[in-house]
Amino acid sequence: MHRELLRTSVLVALSMSAGWIGWSGHVLLLPVAATFPMLWSMARTRLQATAISAAYFLAASRGLPQGVANFYSSDIWPGLLLWLVATSAFVAVHAVLWTDRKGGQKPLRYLAACIAMAVPPFGILGWAHPITAAGVLFPGWEWWGLGAMAAGLIVMTTRYRPAAAIAMTGFWLWSAAEWTPPILPASWIGVDLELGASLGREADLKRQQELIDVARAQPPGTIFVLPESALGFWTPTIGRVWQRALTDTGITVISGAAIIDSQGYDNVLVKLSADGSDILYRERMPVPGSMWQPWRAWIADNGGARAHFFANPIVDVGSKSVAPLICYEQLLVWPILQSAFHRPDAIVAVGNGWWTAGTAIIDIQRASSEAWARLFDLPLVISFNI
Template identity: 30%
Template sequence: MLTIMPNVPLLSSLRAIVVRHAATPPGHSTLAACTGTMVAVLVWYPGHHALILLVLPAAWSRLRGRVTGFAIWASYYLMGARDIPIVCERFFADYQELTRLTALALGVVFWLLQAIVLALPWMILKPGPAASAWSHAWRTALATVIVTIPPIGIIGWLSPVHVVSALYPGWQLAGMALGMVTLCAITMPRYSPKAWLACAVLAALSVCAHWQWTQPAVPVGWKTVDTALGRFDQSSYSSLYARTIQLQVIVRRTFASGAGVVILPEEIAGLWRPAMSLWWRPDIEHMRAAGQTLVIGMDIGVTTTPFRYTDSAIITGAERGRMDSRQPVPAALWKPGGQTSAIRGSVDQPYLTIAGRRVAMSLCYEDLLWWPHWRTLLDRPDVIVSQSNGWFDADLAVAGIQQQSIASVARLAGVPLLRATNR
């Protein structure tokens, strides 16, 4: 019979944690979970009252015990990402990679895991009841950074950083810094006169930012095209040619309406093949002669065994350029160990220049993240262009959340946003 010595340090530590958590009334965890759920509902689609995000760190820092700290954040991420099971079912089943039941089950696993992974840093860094104001501040800042930048930030959607654009629109890096200070300040358990003064200064600066803020104007002659072409069947050249004809008709019609720059959704042209160069050549030559520019989403093959490709925005016509997605959708497109996978583009890719404007691109999944857009905090572009292909989620809350997320980035950067989506 195995006997465990009661004075083993690890056992003593575990016992202390259990006792401490057991002292927390069960109702506190339930209240924390309800709070996280309500914040997710009010902040994200169909609301987007981003200032309510301040409730999360404020409540988290004052809750008793790590379990309640975990509960408030896990419930927030579960409610905010509630569409993951349905998205997985539609995506993997429609591409015939999995059965509908298996895809749905996988989606449930992803849904639960993402909430656990994103809530764990908040649980681990939860300040104790006797922690100093400084401890509350640095723990809040560190947890926010951990869930926003890679590696965890690869799934860093719904980040509390989104409150920054609501507080300090157009202030870029200064706004981000002040927003982080604000997040830290509201977690402090006891307010001294100096702390109240700091909060008053932050509030005054927020009022100043809103007073200076004006809605940026979209460049004249730039037009985005929202399509309803659904999933692209690329199994035959006949389907490829049919999609090409559809896109050419759309592009010609939009240019004929007076547009100088036309923006189509992400991956709308599918995987680029040699035959497509022949099909598009007359249109590209006409655009070049007319001084017109097309921004179109497509996949570019890189290697054949294993098959690797980039999810890219291609600029053609009067100008040429290319931007590769810095973070294709994990598990769906980005599968590093799979036989087929998108590869990640460099985070150092410079802005594109289109019709004399400096353009920051956001390709589909990047709309939900902050870190691919780090450059907009330092060097303001003239416009942000977002391309998305949400044929599997256009009727779900996640489509609205995606739009709200990239709008938050554009608001902090102080630049106009142009979005082209396919459903």
Template identity: 25%
Template sequence: MCKMMKQNLLVRNTSLLSGGVMAASGGWLALNSSVLNGFGYALLAMAGAAMLLLAWRIGARDRFTAWAVFFAWCLGAGTALPSGWLAFFGDNWGWAGWVVWAAVAASPALIFPARLTPLALSGGAVISSLTPIGMMNPIVAAMAFFPGMSWAGLLLSIALLTLPSITNKKLFALSLVAALTVGAALGLRNGLQLPPETAWAVETREGAHPKLAVEWFARQARMTARVKDGVEQGARLVVTPEGAVDSWDAWSEFVWKDAAALAEDHRAMILVGVYRHEAGNRIWQDGLMDPVTGEFYGAAVPMPISMWKPWNEKEHYPFDFTQIARTIKTPVGEAAYLICFEELLVWPLVARMVTGEPEFLISASNQWFTNASTAEAQERSVKLQARMWGLPLLRSVNWPR
């Protein structure tokens, strides 16, 4: 009896270890690796998702082991987080934050029944995709299997994660191979679409906002020159990166006045990434400003801790759910939009697809604090989402100097 118990424990631990290693590798492969370019990112996401499904099938024998496998996936998917957080916050909490986030993100697995069921797997994935824990979710990786399939693709992405509930080993293996084959075949015919030729995204390497006024004006001069050049060359829509203007006020309006007038004369639209707030108020908003009309399209979900921080008496970006259902009417068609942290989440774009009929996707990000590996997950996530929804992607980013 004792010998049998030891053997069972060894098998259990070996299965958990192999499942954990496989899940962590899958998370990294799906959302962080840059081994392949072009269509390759979708193949990597499919391979990573398949590894998670195998890991759950091998290593998840009860609630704890299901959580441990999911936790390993989150660790692998979030390997770039510590370096990004350390660069952003400038302290030593990056590594601890990575582990705590992964543990919390995997927590829905703790309510799984003893035997994995389709409802438990799909429900756990959906719950774990919700903010503020929802970044790098396996649903995003599963979207790689269903390019251009829109709502059907979303449902199939969630359904794909239920494969580990298949008890028959041969049927499970056959289903997984079939999914990979179909996903690769669909991917050859449905890649990421390009935005309209008259829609321009400004990409910059300006780094962090300058502190000296003379440097601030020089930076704005470079930005407005890029925008005006685009309009003069025939662009009907020009988008700048998130936070191109660090504080939208009377000075900013004055600096952007000529660019706005030029856009109005050419019947074009410019969307400027801005942070705005009222004087004396700690509440800030992150979003895209149309300087011609004064219309502001805000982010619904700010980055937790660095922006969303209700405990801070000087600066706080609240969740703004009045923005979640908005789309933008542009001269080149209706657009959904995602700003910074929203690119890592599934549900903001889902909400905008419910309320509108967007023809393409605008994304704006300010990644001044990142390195190449840190930015990979965010770019991968927004590309996979746009690809599944069949939306051309217009992405404007500010990179480090």
């Protein structure tokens, strides 16, 4: 009994370490998360598998309670509650699919869990997916790298796990020695702002002019990317202000905004130039809870951000097609894979992370975006507000 308790404690501690280190915000540490399938498969009971899964996900998403407290200017308790709710999907999937059967059952069950956490509905809360490390172990391998990573994770649940661990460690060391960050596309610039909670909330003419001045300082012909929500609530008047300001500059601006109507709102990216303005992209997966609130429809209440799940995976900007990822989408698997299927020329990742102060959430988003960009050998443009 004591030996089994000790074994469980060790596995839980190792799983917590895998989540904490792998999702620390350093891209080259992402492969540490690949040890989770091995620890999950070593559980001897469903209760052990549940504890191992919970330890991994709670450690990986540890910044959520503080982030929620920052966002709502409240104490830590609402954040802790949301943290546990978010963990429930990951834990439920891995607990239900765990098995103590020998042979091929366990790897097949893990494959099912891996897929379930990558696509909706469970994939809506599919953060901290170990498959994200594919971009670190197999940069430039594209879909072959994704397949190799999936195969490695599956083998980690079998008795051949030592061979899989050695092989993956070899790829990891080789990649780390040769690692280069994704490049920027030619003539593209992403700007990071430090405007805190005021970005998107103070969208008066003075704030618009400040952003216009930053954009106009760029070289002619630049495609300039501003963070999520930078323009605030989108109106035709804002579009005309920017159109006049960009006349004769040759500059195109891509910026976040929100389009509101009687049913709710869309979190979008807008393209602005001297030729006018267009809604470029509507967010596929807003943050559940704080933005996307589907339960409102059940009680005939309007509001919240709409989720356009599989819409607009790529958009055209000039001669390039780009894969946009707004904030929360950078933590998930299916949005980037859906976009990659359409063979974009670059990834554009934007966010408004003022509420993440004191956490590693923005660093994790950046690391995840960088890993996916390296996997598919795509240029990457990043723009965040903190």
